[in-house]
Amino acid sequence: MRLHRLRITAFGPFGTTQDIDFDELSADGLFLLHGPTGAGKTSVLDAVCYALYGSVPGPRQGSGQGATLRSDHARPDTRTEVRLELTVAGRRLEITRQPPWERPKKRGTGTTTDKAQSWLREHVPGEAAGAAGTWKDLSRSHQEIGEEVTQLLGMSKEQFCQVVLLPQGDFARFLRADAEARGKLLGRLFDTRRFAAVEQRLAERRRAAEAQVREADAALLADAHRMQQAAGAGPGEAGAELPLPDAEPGDPGLAEAVLAWAAVARSGARERHTVARSALARAESARAAAAAALDDVRELARLQRRFADAQERAARLEERAADHRDVLARMEQARKAEAVAPALALRADTDTDHRRATAAEAHARGRLPAAYADEGAAGLASAARKASEELGGLASARRAEHRLGELSAQRADLDRQERADEDLLQEAEGWLADWDGTRTRLQQDIEAAQEAATRTEHLAGQLKADQERLDAARRRDRLTGQAATAGERALAAREHAARAHEHWLGLKERRLAGIAAELAAHLVDGAPCAVCGATDHPVPARKAEGHVDRATEEAALAAHRRAEEAAQTAAREHADVRAELAAATAAASDTPAAELAASVAELRQAYDTARDRAAGQHAVRETLARAEREHDRRVTAQQEAARRVDSRAALRDALERERTGLAQELAHARGGCASVAERAAQLERGAALLTEAADAARAADDTAKRLKDADARLADAAFRAGFDTPAAAAAALLDDARHRELQHRVDAWQQEEAAVRALLAEPDAAAAARRPAAPLAAAEAAAEAADRRARAAASGCDAADRRRADLDRLSARSAAAARRLAPLRAEYDRVTRLATLAAGTSADNERKMRLESYVLAARLEQVAAAATARLLRMSSGRYTLVHSADRTGRGRSGLGLHVVDAWTGRERDTATLSGGETFFASLALALGLADVVTDEAGGVRLDTLFIDEGFGTLDDQSLDEVLDVLDSLRERDRSVGIVSHVADLRRRVHAQLEVVKGREGSVVRQRGAG
Structure with a gap:
């Protein structure tokens, strides 16, 4: 690339x-x-x-x-x-x-x-x-x-950043890191996640297999506990619980022990079931005999109680014979009074209606004026008709009065509208008078905020640069003192190392000068000398005063090495501080920090002021927009109010003319009342009261006539029924509830009398009464005891049968579970061996190394070999990087990395390298890792x-x-x-x-x- x-x-x-x-x-x-x-x-x-x-x-x-x-x-x-x-x-x-x-x-x-x-x-x-x-x-x-x-x-992005963009500082930390940190970096570069995934997958399979085995063992052990509960001896049975084997889920021999224990439990359950069935047969026979004897005794006792009860009931009937005759006489009087009942009911209803009509008439007359107190029904009806006729003539006057009220409301509404428009016009005139000054002021505020925003951007750039210079100046001032202190420590450490070196060399020379005496101290007569081989030692050398032995020399050498390492550490710290000081000085130059701080403070104050002013730009713009919208609204409202004032005068004149005509018309219709409505309400109330009083007077006259006729009919009906007075007939009457009660008493007495005669005539009951009293309590006790013994025997037999069936069922289920458990345990043993081997915890894994660590160790060995080729050249052939498989932490092999010093011939950890040596090693390691990762990625x-x-x-x-x-x-x-x-x-x-x-x-x- x-x-x-x-x-x-x-x-x-x-x-x-x-x-x-x-x-x-x-x-x-x-x-x-x-x-x-x-x-x-x-x-x-x-x-x-x-x-x-x-x-x-x-x-x-x-x-x-x-x-x-x-x-x-x-x-x-x-x-x-x-x-x-x-x-x-x-x-x-x-x-x-x-x-x-x-x-x-x-x-x-x-x-x-x-x-x-x-x-x-x-x-x-x-x-x-x-x-x-x-x-x-x-x-x-x-x-x-x-x-x-x-x-x-x-290559992935992580590999590219490590191979093409060599972060040498990361590899300096890699040299000083522990095995775990190195493993993370190497695993990310060489993508060993598949090996870690294999470890995790094996561990998951081991846990899953273990969970299946433990679950199956727990189910098997649970069935064993159920069998133990089922095998326990029942009430009244001989036997005891069989102890379960001492085993836990996961134990290899659990299934065999449970199955053996189940066979013994099933045999004992069958024997107890046979014994229980024999006991049940005996108890059933005894219970049948006791039940037959109890039935005979109960029948005798029932007949004796039946005859005794019949005698007691006959005696009670004789005691109530007089009362029964009185009830029959009372019912006969009530039968005669029933012929007078319709007349009594009619007279009571008529009297109630008359009283109600009389009270209503008195109430209605009390609400009328005194002039109508002696008027009859006809006079009251005539007065009501006159009031209704006068009320009908007020309909047009009511409409006129309603219209007059509407006119008054319209006039009041016009007055309110006129006052509101006058207030609106005054407010609009006052607000519009200040509009030009308000608009000019807001526009000036917007321009000032815009200028502040521009100045804010300019000051922000200046403030950032000056703040960076101030931070660098403060670091420069702080690091100046640290550099001086670090230099003094480095100089003192170098001087101390030089003195320790001179001291060690002096002791070494003194030891070499007296080495003969040290060798002579080990000579034994007859034994050959280690130097010349002679067996005679006539004049062995003696140790002089102040002789230096080997331990003293080695102690001085160790002190020299510690001093040298301390000097190298101090030198590295001094160099680091000087590098930081140089960077800070380059960024801050020689300007004092106080001067820079004052400049930053001044700039920050100016920036804050400008930013605060600029922040109000949006608010001022919004204020101006709202003010312009308010100006337009007020101008429109002022124009509309002026148009409403002009049109309101003509409407007011028309309303006034209509109101004057209606007032003259209503003055005659109201009479002495305040309004037509009040006059109409007065007439309505009067007509209603007169009509009500006329109706009440007619109803009272009618009920008085009907009451007189009812009294005559009642007297005639009482005489015909054989009563001296109507009151006597009324007293003899019975209501339905009382009549039903007396009839029920008569019927009950007759039924009881017939039943007693039938009972006393039964031959079996009379014969039983002549026999001695039946021993019912003893027979019941004997039958109950026999029944308890039979139920206990049946319960014991059922329990024994259930235990036998449960043990057979649970034994069959345990045997099936043991058969299913065998392949699961075999799979668990196999997966466990593989998982512990890959995780480094198996006894077969001698180095206790995980699978991913094993692969990474091979990669690290390749990286160390590639890095050594360049490190030898950088260090003039002094240093060599080697991979170490020594065990670290918890007894496992780690990803160790050591350096071999050709000058001393010793192998030591890379964390002991000095600053410059660490740079050599980390650069060589980075270049070597780049070569190995490149080959791993396909040789691009x-x-x-x-x-x-x-x-x-x-x-x-x-x-x-x-x-x-x-x-x-x-x-x-x-x-x-x-x-x-x-x-x-x-x-x-x-x-x-x-x-x-x-x-x-x-x-x-x-x-x-x-």
Whole structure:
């Protein structure tokens, strides 16, 4: 893959269109991408990644990517666009991508959102030699373009960002990371998710198989508990519960133990069932005999009670004989009085009607004037007719009075309308008088707000730039003190390391000087000397005062190494602080922070003032629009009110003439009343009262005549029925309830008398009465005891039969469950062995290494071998990267990475490397990983690489060695881009792409190798 051209428009910090010619930059094979911090160096690489994959690397991507990628410096009508021309797999392609864009509407105000767009074109060479060729459209689908690019490159976006855009800082962290963090990075690059998926799938199958086995075991054990409950001895039975085997769900021998236990339980249940059936037969025979004896005793007792009850009832009838004769006499008197009942009812109804009519007449006469107190019914009716005739003559006067009221209401309404129009005209005149001044003032406010908005935009750019300089100045001031402190610590650490080194060398020389005495200390007579081999030791050397032994020397060596490591750590910290200080100084120059803070505060105050004034622009415009609408409304209302005043005078004159004529007509019709309606109501009330009184007088006269006739008829009916007076006849009458009560008493007495005679005449009852009293309690007790014994025996037999049937059924179900469980347990054992082996927890897995870790370890070994080829050259043959399979954490093998130091011959962890050594190792690791991932992706040739930062930690000699290695990368027409702001690289690398930032956005400046 080779990059040719890149065009960036309104992307990231680039507010305008920027063109980058990678062919010119790559002419010498090595080019430098530099610029101040925050200028947009990384945005150039983001644009390349966005063109290829439609998203930017790492944390810079977001959910609202269109808004994230768009430059804040771009004009509102300029759309964000990235266009990349490249050659991959022998094909020259052009990819154009535009993220979603919120643009101003072409008509009206507001904004609208355009969707994201993508184009893919391929260059077709001309047929004739030297022809320019044409571009052919391939696709405008985001998904198709993404699939095409991924297939041609053979890499995902994550792999591309690690291989082509080498993030050297990430690999420095990779060197110091633990096995788990390395595994995550390698798994993302080499896509080992399928191996992790195999582990997860095996674990899921193991859990599923285990759940099935435990579920089947639990069901089998539940059936065993049911059988244990069913096998328990019933009431009155001999036997006891059989204990279940001591087993839990999941135990291999559970099924065999349960089946064996079930066979024993079934045998015992059958024996208990046979015993229970024999006991039931005996109890049934005893219960039948007791029941027959009880029936005989109950029959004797029933006949004796029957005869005794008949005698008691005969005695009670004799006691009530006198009362029975009185009831018969009373019913006879009532029968005679029934002939007088119609006359009594008629007289009572007539008396009630007369009383009611008399009261109504008195009430009606009491409401009439005193002049009608002695008038009869005829006189009252005549007076009512006269009042009705006078009332009929007032109909026309009522209509005139109603019309007069309408005229008064219309006149009052005209007065209200006239007053409202006068108020409206006065208010409109007053408001319109101030209109010109109000409109002028609002227009001036709008112009002032517009000027404030323009000044706000200008001040915002100045404030952002000055704020960045202020932040950089504060970091510069803070880092100045930290750099001095770090320098002092580094110098002290170097001096301490030098003293520790000198001390160790001195002790080593002293030990070598007295090494003979140290060897002589181990000589034994007769044993050969380790140096000369002699067995005689006549004059062995003696240790001098202050002799240095081996332990002392090794302690000094360890102290020297600790001091050296501390010095290297302090140097790295000092270099990091100096790099940050240089970046902050470049951004803030030498301007004091206090001066910058005062400038920022002044700008912020001016910006806030202008922004507040500009924020009121919309409100002032709305106020002016409302005022203009109010002006139009008031002018229209003023004109309409003037027209209504002119037309209202003629209507008022016509109403006044009509009102005068109606008033004269009504003066005669009202009489002495206030209105015609009042006069008509008076006549209506009088006519109604007179009519009511006449009707009441006639009804009272009629009821008096009927009452006299009813009295005569009642006296005659009482005499004929044999009563002295009507009152005596009335007293002899019985109501229906009382008559039914007496008749019921007579019927009951007669029925009871017949029943008693029949009972006393029965021969069986009389014979039973002559026998001794029946022993009913003893017979019932004996029958109840026999029945209890039979029920208990039947219950025991039924329980024994149910236990036998339940045990047979549960045993059959347990046997079937055991047969189904066998293949499940075999499957569980097989899957468990595979899952634990892949997860690294099996005893067969000696290194305790997971399947994914095993694959990643092989990849890491390949990466370490590829990285060592370049690390040896960078470190002058000193360092070699090797993969380590040592066990870490929880006894499992991890993804260890060690470095072998050829100077000491020792192997140590990569986390112990110094700053410069870490850069060497991380760069070599990044390049090696790029080679391995490229081979993994299908061997696609990568002709353009980018290396990001890290060069500031190198001295001149180390930088030369690194550049030599990078020179080797550009062999065979490969180009390498270095992303850095190290000043020394600008002198060493001639082809440069500089990113310059400014208040209007960043721009690029390109310089070729020539």
